Amino acid sequence: MEGHAADNRKSAVHQGAEVAQFSVVGTRIRQPDGPAKATGEAKFAGDISLPGMLIGKILRSPYPHAVIKSIDTSKAEALPGVMAVLTPDNVAEWKTFDRGMKDMPLVAGGYRVPSEEAVVNKVARHYGDAIAAVAAVDEHTAEEAIELLEVEYELLPFVLDAEEAMQPDAPQVSDLAPDNVGKHLFYPYPEGDVDKALAEADLVVSGVFSTHKQDHCTQETAACVAYLDASGRLNVWSQCQLAHLGRRELASIFKMPVNRIKLMTPFVGGSFGQRGAVCAEPIAVALALRSKRPVRLVFSREDNFLGLESRTGFKKIDIKMGFTSDGTLTAIKTQMIGTLGGYMGCGPMSSVIGMTLAMGHYRCPNRFGEAHMVMTNTPVSGAMRGFGNDAMMFCIEQLMDDAARRLGIDPIDIRLKNAKEPGEIASMGLELESTYMEDCLQLGAEAFGWHEKRTQAKKDEGPIKRGYGMATMSHCTGAAPLYLEHSNAMVKFNEDGSADLTVHPAPVGQHIWGALSQICAEELGIRAEDVHIVTGDTDVTLFEYGSDASRSTYAIGGATLRAARQAKEQMLARAAEMLEVPADRLEVKDRVVVVKGRPDKTVTVAEVCYDAIYAFGGRATNFAGKQSFESTWNSPTYGAYFAEVEVNTETGRVHVPRFVTAIDCGKAINPMAVEGQLEGGLQQGLGYALTENFIVNPKTGVVETDNYDSYKVPGALDMPDSTVLIVDKPDPKGPFGAKGVGEPGMVGIPPCIANAVYDAIGVRLRDLPMTPERVLEALTEKTEGETETVRGE
Amino acid sequence: MFRLLRPFEYLEPSCVAEAVEMLVRYGEKARIFAGGTDLVISMKKRQIVPDYLIAIGHLSELDFIEAEPNGTLRLGPLATHARLAASPLVWQRFPMLATACNEVGTPQVRNMGTIGGNVCKAGPSQDTPPVLVSLEAKLHLVGPSGKRTVPMDQFCTGPFCTVLAQDELVVEIEIPPLPPRSAGCYKWITKITATDETLAGAGVVVVLKEDGSFEDVRIGLGSVAPMAIRARRAESLLRGTWPEAAQIAEAAQIASEEAEPRSRAAYRRRMVQVLVNEGVTEMQRQIAASMQEAGR
Missing domain, CATH: 3.30.43.10 (Uridine Diphospho-n-acetylenolpyruvylglucosamine Reductase, domain 2)
Incomplete structure (x- = not known):
């Protein structure tokens, strides 16, 4: 059960953590959905086919800012097989929608983002904005109909750059933000007097950074199937990560009671935050309502790049950090300018979440942060794996490195010096329950050979310069208290001792069914394969906030654990009657109820369950637990990252041959799934750091990277030799000690690589992505005599 | 889209x-x-x-890799990149062509894509044309009025444009043998990821005289001009000389000026310089080393 960790460390003693003996939790089970996916049997939204089903297509604006004066639909409507055409004028009866969807009671005085976005839009606010849609009998006809739409545009002046958009004479993007500042937000946990602390600091390190708009590049594009059945209920196959919030949003747009909508979640081919909003749903539903036929709408890859939210890029992150001469962090001051795009979705919160997590990562008595989130005529910004923590950590972990170097302290030691301990206040204002960052650093450094590599002389490799870097991070598990963290689960025993677990996570490829079945089975005393997951239908599942913020195992697992406990207590009460002992003398393991201390006195779970269901004389009952769970705390996950890089000083290319990730995600419910998350996170982090770049033509506003021939995601050949280490020590709050691991995989990657690049060539790369051109430019600046001084200092 | x-x-x-x-x-x-x-x-x-x-994928008369006793290599246009890269005939005679074929796309593309297609596409960023240009390959074409032969460097007339008439077909790619004391290589860099399109590619052939001077040098550049081109000014700077590092670097600089890249122009030029410098230097060393070995 101990994984890679030695348990005799100070932090562990301090925690008083006991390592329980589990029989299901901690094992590398095969995923329940594996066979369906391996055989192709698994149904994704695009696989759903219904009798009479139509195919939907979207017309997108070729201009970054334009009024749709008119759309002549006559030719399209005359085309045989065209069953519905949506234009801005004929969808006006439906309400605009809120891409963000989330309720955030504690931020900015209650936070639902207003939006002007309609099903299709009268004013195109970015290149690729949806302005019309059709449904037709087949894809060819639908595509032809789109080509037959005749649109009259009135072109408006546009602004693409966040800083330019803040100028007084800039074109106005939205009626909701006359000065283009969609949201002016502040770090929600300010403390002390940051200016005074910076003035008094022995050392101030600072820098101006920028990050880019990474696309989620989900394997499956957005897709939705919708139809209105004979009874007037709306049936929707939706990829939404937050199914019940998605249902609420559709109910609001189409003005229906929520229980007139049956929202079904099929398998989803990746999400990474992108399906945290409604995506293909509003147009698919509108087409189904108009045509009175089932409609399938599958986004093209271009639709995905242009029409969905991707990571919020920051034009500017200006950070100052103060230290005493012994390396104690005394102040952090942050000013951010973020790019929102044409509508407000989850973008604004990227700043708040990013500042909250990154500025609360280390102990620091003086903190202040402010963000201007600015609207621009570019595709919409939103949440992606890390949700701003990635951007903030990119800055803070580079500045920590600068501070360490200037003070002559090992980068690991300066981080340990400022690391929070259990009992201190964590990033989101709650008491820190567990942190094993020290274990992460120790394990990671050992596996990487950090101390040897840092001290040995570097070989001459010609134009190739080798460097070693490290970074740490922490990330929330669920976002309490900033977000609602409400989950529900139902567990029922069947007569053969198997159990059905009813929950509604989003199966986006993170292997959540397996983890929940393990938690359920562990508590019930049966095997993981005995648990069947009932899911994916809002008619059946209780309210579920959904899968985001690295919360599914923690929060849905928390509800699962409670519901399983309730069902188990009922089962043990009946077993106690059968065995004629008090229930507290019983324990259950591997499908058998045993009297403690009397291994000969047993009854199987199956016998107890059968006895309860097929009972006579008024004794019949079906053991079942139903529990709500609202986690009002969150247990941050900690990680340490180590990278070796080769920088080619002739070509500017950065190659990463070796990477080590050490993670404190509490108890790993399934270590194999944790490793998968971290390796996938590494790949996505490499792309964010080095290869991916969302490029908007500065003259035309056209998105130049709308497919994989121009937007470059690293592949298997770009992956380093990767080692993942799991500390595997339980958190006191999480189910069986688990914490979240979805986002942490990628948050620490870019700063780790940037620090290694600095070690290799002695220049700081403060703009993402670290392209070959930027590397060469930085090297040129360095040789031109700027020594190691960095921009912004 | x-x-x-x-x-x-x-x-x-x-x-x-x-x-x-x-x-x-x-x-x-x-x-x-x-x-x-x-x-x-x-x-x-x-x-x-x-x-x-x-x-035409089923026409076996277009699908061959053959070598003549004098060293001439004859390739059917249907030869796939994967088979060319793996063919000992190609490897032993023209390793630079095998390298270039192995650099095209991904394994799936190399298994399906043909050298004839790569040449006829005439896109600026194909991998085989800069190599074929530097090897002075010839294309045999067939049309309604019979056969004709076009040297590789006269085949393309612009991006995606060739002298191939609408009713003509490439039926063979002929690569003449290299003289003694020669070697060639293909140097390239992708746009950013490992399986990405080529950002710049250079096919380099060097032929030394017995005295170690450059009898000939041919530099084919790909992805940095409307079509694959020869860097003739750079070549002539080196031909007939005993170039040292500085002179090779100067030739590489000239080659980069001969390039006419469109996007990422400054970076592409700089990469031409790096690739040509590396290619010429390595080939010079390689031939000198084998001459030394043969003389021993």
Whole structure:
């Protein structure tokens, strides 16, 4: 059960953590959905086919800012097989929608983002904005109909750059933000007097950074199937990560009671935050309502790049950090300018979440942060794996490195010096329950050979310069208290001792069914394969906030654990009657109820369950637990990252041959799934750091990277030799000690690589992505005599 | 943007002569379809919307890799990149061509895509043309009025444009043997990821005299001009000399000036310099080393 960790460390003693003996939790089970996916049997939204089903297509604006004066639909409507055409004028009866969807009671005085976005839009606010849609009998006809739409545009002046958009004479993007500042937000946990602390600091390190708009590049594009059945209920196959919030949003747009909508979640081919909003749903539903036929709408890859939210890029992150001469962090001051795009979705919160997590990562008595989130005529910004923590950590972990170097302290030691301990206040204002960052650093450094590599002389490799870097991070598990963290689960025993677990996570490829079945089975005393997951239908599942913020195992697992406990207590009460002992003398393991201390006195779970269901004389009952769970705390996950890089000083290319990730995600419910998350996170982090770049033509506003021939995601050949280490020590709050691991995989990657690049060539790369051109430019600046001084200092 | 394929008729001629007949009959409305790895993308992007596809993938008369005793290599246009990269005939005689074939796309593309298609596409960023240009390859074409031969460096006339007439077909790529004391290599860099398109590529052939001077040097550049080009000014700076590092670097600098890149222009030029410098230096060393070994 101990994984890679030695348990005799100070932090562990301090925690008083006991390592329980589990029989299901901690094992590398095969995923329940594996066979369906391996055989192709698994149904994704695009696989759903219904009798009479139509195919939907979207017309997108070729201009970054334009009024749709008119759309002549006559030719399209005359085309045989065209069953519905949506234009801005004929969808006006439906309400605009809120891409963000989330309720955030504690931020900015209650936070639902207003939006002007309609099903299709009268004013195109970015290149690729949806302005019309059709449904037709087949894809060819639908595509032809789109080509037959005749649109009259009135072109408006546009602004693409966040800083330019803040100028007084800039074109106005939205009626909701006359000065283009969609949201002016502040770090929600300010403390002390940051200016005074910076003035008094022995050392101030600072820098101006920028990050880019990474696309989620989900394997499956957005897709939705919708139809209105004979009874007037709306049936929707939706990829939404937050199914019940998605249902609420559709109910609001189409003005229906929520229980007139049956929202079904099929398998989803990746999400990474992108399906945290409604995506293909509003147009698919509108087409189904108009045509009175089932409609399938599958986004093209271009639709995905242009029409969905991707990571919020920051034009500017200006950070100052103060230290005493012994390396104690005394102040952090942050000013951010973020790019929102044409509508407000989850973008604004990227700043708040990013500042909250990154500025609360280390102990620091003086903190202040402010963000201007600015609207621009570019595709919409939103949440992606890390949700701003990635951007903030990119800055803070580079500045920590600068501070360490200037003070002559090992980068690991300066981080340990400022690391929070259990009992201190964590990033989101709650008491820190567990942190094993020290274990992460120790394990990671050992596996990487950090101390040897840092001290040995570097070989001459010609134009190739080798460097070693490290970074740490922490990330929330669920976002309490900033977000609602409400989950529900139902567990029922069947007569053969198997159990059905009813929950509604989003199966986006993170292997959540397996983890929940393990938690359920562990508590019930049966095997993981005995648990069947009932899911994916809002008619059946209780309210579920959904899968985001690295919360599914923690929060849905928390509800699962409670519901399983309730069902188990009922089962043990009946077993106690059968065995004629008090229930507290019983324990259950591997499908058998045993009297403690009397291994000969047993009854199987199956016998107890059968006895309860097929009972006579008024004794019949079906053991079942139903529990709500609202986690009002969150247990941050900690990680340490180590990278070796080769920088080619002739070509500017950065190659990463070796990477080590050490993670404190509490108890790993399934270590194999944790490793998968971290390796996938590494790949996505490499792309964010080095290869991916969302490029908007500065003259035309056209998105130049709308497919994989121009937007470059690293592949298997770009992956380093990767080692993942799991500390595997339980958190006191999480189910069986688990914490979240979805986002942490990628948050620490870019700063780790940037620090290694600095070690290799002695220049700081403060703009993402670290392209070959930027590397060469930085090297040129360095040789031109700027020594190691960095921009912004 | 990728769209659905428009309907088309799929024709299967039984021989080259019939394929040519079909080309004559359908003219601009027809396209030759071999591996399809590039054509189908162009069709999905609606850059090409043919009514007829003349499939030649099954014509064994176009599918060969043969070497003559004098060292000439004859390639059928249907030879796939994967087979060329793996062929000992190619490896032993022209390793630079094997390298370039192995650099095309991904394994799937190399298994389907043909060298004939790579050449006829005439895109600026194909991998085999800079190598074939530096090897002074010849293309044999067949049309209704018979055969003709075109040197590789006269085949392309601009981006995606060639001298190939609408009713002509490439039936063979002939690569003449290299003289003694020669060596060639293909140097390239991708745009950013490992399997990405080529950002800049250089085919370099060096021939030394017995005295160690450069009898000949040929530099083919790909992805940095409207088509694969020879860096002739750089070549002539080196030809007949005993170049040292500084002179090779100067030639590489000149080669980069001969390039005419469009996007990422400054970076591409800089990469031409790096690749040419590396290629010429390595080949010079390699031939000198084998001469030394032979002399021992």
